[in-house]
Amino acid sequence: MRRNPGALFVAPALCLIAAFFLLPVAASFLLSLTDFDIYAVADLANLRVVGVRNYVTLLRDPLFWVALRNTVYFVAVAGPLSIIVSLAAALLISATAVRAKGLFRTLYFLPVVTGLVAIAVVWRYLYHPRFGLLNAALGLVGIGPLDWLGDPTLAMPAIILMAVWKNFGFNMVIFIAGLQSIPERLYEAASTDGAGTVQQFWRITLPMLTPTFVFVGVMAVVGNFQLFAEPYVMTQGGPAHSTLSIVLYMYEEGFRWWSLGYAAALALVLFAIVLAVTLLTRLRARNVFGGEAGPATGESAA
Amino acid sequence: MTRLRPLVHYRSVMCLVVAALALTGCTGGAEPPARVVRFWAMGREGEAVQGLIPEFERRHPGVRVRVQQIPWSAAHEKLLTAFVGGAMPDVFQLGTTWVPELAAIGALAALDTRLATAPSIPADDFFSGSRDANRIGDTTYGVPWYVDTRLLFYRSDLLARAGFDAPPADWRTWAAALTRIKEQAGPDRYAILLPLREWQPLVILALQRRAELLRDDGRYGNFRSPEFRAAFSFYLNFYQRGLAPSAPEGQIANLFQDFGAGFFAFYISGPWNLGELAARLPPELQDDWATAPMPAPGLVAGLSIAGGASLALSRGAREPEAAWELIEYLAEPATQIELYRRTGDLPARRSAWQDPALADNHHAQAFWTQLQHMQAPPKVPEWERIAAKITDYTEAAVRGDLDPDAALTGLDRDVDALLEKRRWLLDRNAHHQEHQRHQVEEIGTPAGAFNPTASRYDSRRGLAAFPQTATPWCPWCSWW
Numbered sequence: 032m033r034r035n036p037g038a039l040f041v042a043p044a045l046c047l048i049a050a051f052f053l054l055p056v057a058a059s060f061l062l063s064l065t066d067f068d069i070y071a072v073a074d075l076a077n078l079r080v081v082g083v084r085n086y087v088t089l090l091r092d093p094l095f096w097v098a099l100r101n102t103v104y105f106v107a108v109a110g111p112l113s114i115i116v117s118l119a120a121a122l123l124i125s126a127t128a129v130r131a132k133g134l135f136r137t138l139y140f141l142p143v144v145t146g147l148v149a150i151a152v153v154w155r156y157l158y159h160p161r162f163g164l165l166n167a168a169l170g171l172v173g174i175g176p177l178d179w180l181g182d183p184t185l186a187m188p189a190i191i192l193m194a195v196w197k198n199f200g201f202n203m204v205i206f207i208a209g210l211q212s213i214p215e216r217l218y219e220a221a222s223t224d225g226a227g228t229v230q231q232f233w234r235i236t237l238p239m240l241t242p243t244f245v246f247v248g249v250m251a252v253v254g255n256f257q258l259f260a261e262p263y264v265m266t267q268g269g270p271a272h273s274t275l276s277i278v279l280y281m282y283e284e285g286f287r288w289w290s291l292g293y294a295a296a297l298a299l300v301l302f303a304i305v306l307a308v309t310l311l312t313r314l315r316a317r318n319v320f321g322g323e324a325g326p327a328t329g330e331s332a333a
Numbered sequence: 334m335t336r337l338r339p340l341v342h343y344r345s346v347m348c349l350v351v352a353a354l355a356l357t358g359c360t361g362g363a364e365p366p367a368r369v370v371r372f373w374a375m376g377r378e379g380e381a382v383q384g385l386i387p388e389f390e391r392r393h394p395g396v397r398v399r400v401q402q403i404p405w406s407a408a409h410e411k412l413l414t415a416f417v418g419g420a421m422p423d424v425f426q427l428g429t430t431w432v433p434e435l436a437a438i439g440a441l442a443a444l445d446t447r448l449a450t451a452p453s454i455p456a457d458d459f460f461s462g463s464r465d466a467n468r469i470g471d472t473t474y475g476v477p478w479y480v481d482t483r484l485l486f487y488r489s490d491l492l493a494r495a496g497f498d499a500p501p502a503d504w505r506t507w508a509a510a511l512t513r514i515k516e517q518a519g520p521d522r523y524a525i526l527l528p529l530r531e532w533q534p535l536v537i538l539a540l541q542r543r544a545e546l547l548r549d550d551g552r553y554g555n556f557r558s559p560e561f562r563a564a565f566s567f568y569l570n571f572y573q574r575g576l577a578p579s580a581p582e583g584q585i586a587n588l589f590q591d592f593g594a595g596f597f598a599f600y601i602s603g604p605w606n607l608g609e610l611a612a613r614l615p616p617e618l619q620d621d622w623a624t625a626p627m628p629a630p631g632l633v634a635g636l637s638i639a640g641g642a643s644l645a646l647s648r649g650a651r652e653p654e655a656a657w658e659l660i661e662y663l664a665e666p667a668t669q670i671e672l673y674r675r676t677g678d679l680p681a682r683r684s685a686w687q688d689p690a691l692a693d694n695h696h697a698q699a700f701w702t703q704l705q706h707m708q709a710p711p712k713v714p715e716w717e718r719i720a721a722k723i724t725d726y727t728e729a730a731v732r733g734d735l736d737p738d739a740a741l742t743g744l745d746r747d748v749d750a751l752l753e754k755r756r757w758l759l760d761r762n763a764h765h766q767e768h769q770r771h772q773v774e775e776i777g778t779p780a781g782a783f784n785p786t787a788s789r790y791d792s793r794r795g796l797a798a799f800p801q802t803a804t805p806w807c808p809w810c811s812w813w
Binding site: 287288 | 416757
């Protein structure tokens with residue numbers, strides 16, 4: 032019997048995954064079947080095994096649905112917006128006419144590496160209803176002062192705006208790399224054939240960026256579902272729970288109130304949602320671009 | 334060269350190790366090893382208390398105190414995780430509202446026998462409200478260190494302009510004064526600031542109406558009682574009549590600037606703002622702000638909420654005797670005055686208030702009056718959580734998302750759900766006690782010989798008797 036030497040090579044990584052991922056997931060699944068809370072911290076005799084009651088409570092919990100709605104709202108708006116903004120920035124920076132590319136790339140990337148708390152402090156001032164720069168600018172065009180972080184309908188857009196501004200630089204760098212990997216000869220051939228810039232963009236740039244889109248899209252979905260720090264620092268989930276995300280709700284339940292059983296149930300539900308959405312994203316991406324113009328087919332066609 | 338370098342590194346590392354050992358008190362065989370008391374103090378106190386320690390160490394040779402400073406925002410989680418991990422300090426500071434929770438998990442040592450034999454800490458020298466806040470059932474778990482409560486901060490010039498030369502003492506005058514101030518202030522300014530994320534003002538109003546916030550020994554929420562409803566509608570009226578800005582704290586860029594600019598005339602706050610206002614308001618405004626005890630719904634003195642911090646002895650303390658000596662030292666009136674000088678924290682010992690530092694501060698005197706009339710919020714471990722629910726539903730009612738009835742119904746429902754575990758524990762303990770009594774009767778097992786749950790959870794944990802001990806000689810009581 033020959034053993035596959037590959038198993039030996041992946042064994043260390045598998046051990047790490049088992050110890051730091053599979054075990055905790057299994058443990059939190061068991062935890063989610065109990066009502067572990069502050070009383071159980073005192074004495075394990077106060078622990079009750081409640082079966083799926085946490086999950087039933089969760090489905091009936093209005094706050095969970097509010098948090099889910101807010102999170103989906105954030106994912107659905109911030110994800111595409113961030114991708115569009117970062118693609119636009121990447122295209123601008125890659126344009127041959129632009130000078131000082133390195134400078135702009137660094138400037139656009141700066142928010143990604145800046146501490147979120149520092150950014151949040153500054154943005155709180157930008158959003159301030161009476162003294163904020165944003166309202167001053169809106170006032171010039173006659174739009175009345177808006178209470179960005181205090182109005183339940185505006186708070187989430189405000190958070191999205193800040194999150195997109197903070198994070199677009201990262202995707203932009205990935206798009207720049209994707210743009211650079213498109214062979215120049217495709218564009219040369221296209222312009223020889225008489226294709227304009229717009230046509231080149233739709234027929235060459237976008238299809239060739241498909242793998243980049245899939246990667247950026249999946250990362251955006253996974254990352255945005257875990258929205259936590261922005262509302263935690265800016266609004267603490269308020270006003271009127273309009274910026275409460277699932278992870279923020281989980282954090283509050285688990286570490287502020289020590290309802291670890293309930294928080295574990297929340298975590299597993301979020302895990303299931305993210306897994307499902309990710310698989311769906313990959314499937315959709317394959318259907319949309321895969322058959323027509325994947326990178327390999329594009330290359331051979333050229 | 335290349336061979337020397339690692340040697341140099343090795344030596345410097347050794348030096349560091351030796352230095353570290355020396356610093357941590359491992360000075361070698363000459364002196365007996367000092368007893369080390371580990372003391373966790375929070376926030377500003379954690380910084381200020383370090384200056385009080387040398388005197389204690391001078392009086393107690395052989396005892397060293399190691400102070401660890403913990404930010405308030407992390408303190409609660411840190412205490413809980415330290416308890417779970419068995420890494421509690423010997424003595425620590427804690428917010429009075431945390432006492433029920435930490436007592437319930439068994440992190441605190443009972444202090445009654447120590448207090449009974451400590452002549453330097455006479456129980457009646459503490460404000461009764463804060464003494465009561467540290468007692469769960471019949472057991473005392475903390476010694477009040479400093480006290481705080483909330484009362485009115487107001488702009489005396491704006492109040493005078495509205496035609497009132499004394500601060501309002503009852504709700505009716507208060508409402509009239511606020512309405513008048515708002516009329517004069519115009520649409521862009523307000524009469525009172527009530528931040529939406531603060532539960533304390535509403536709970537104070539409810540305690541004033543004698544509302545029992547939880548019923549049946551803390552088993553159920555009781556927010557639909559007529560008393561709570563009355564306080565709730567009085568509170569909502571501030572917003573509905575436009576007396577208070579209904580946007581959340583985002584509206585307030587800088588509390589002190591806005592107070593100075595007359596954006597609002599009244600604010601319900603605590604002693605920490607005495608020092609802040611004195612330092613941050615411009616000199617020409619210093620005579621235009623004042624403090625006053627909370628107005629009352631009727632003719633009796635207006636209650637406020639008992640807060641502040643206590644000193645507690647950890648149940649698993651390694652040096653309980655030395656740690657208790659530290660608590661005794663920090664509870665001395667002279668030490669408390671020193672703490673007041675350094676932080677502005679108001680002393681929990683009434684005798685300390687005769688010191689000129691406090692007796693001559695007219696802003697602090699309103700607190701002296703208010704401190705005689707305090708009540709602790711319900712002493713259940715779930716209280717902080719319940720308070721967060723109160724905030725949520727009040728915010729919904731202020732915004733008009735829920736009508737007041739629906740808000741209170743929802744609040745009761747949520748609070749009942751939060752207290753489900755507590756009901757189960759109370760009922761289980763009652764059942765255990767019943768069972769044990771049977772055993773004693775039938776088999777003759779000595780009571781208390783084996784009772785795994787008795788010490789865990791005390792069922793006599795409802796609202797304690799109402800502290801209403803106005804001191805007869807208090808000159809400011811004529812206000813009421």
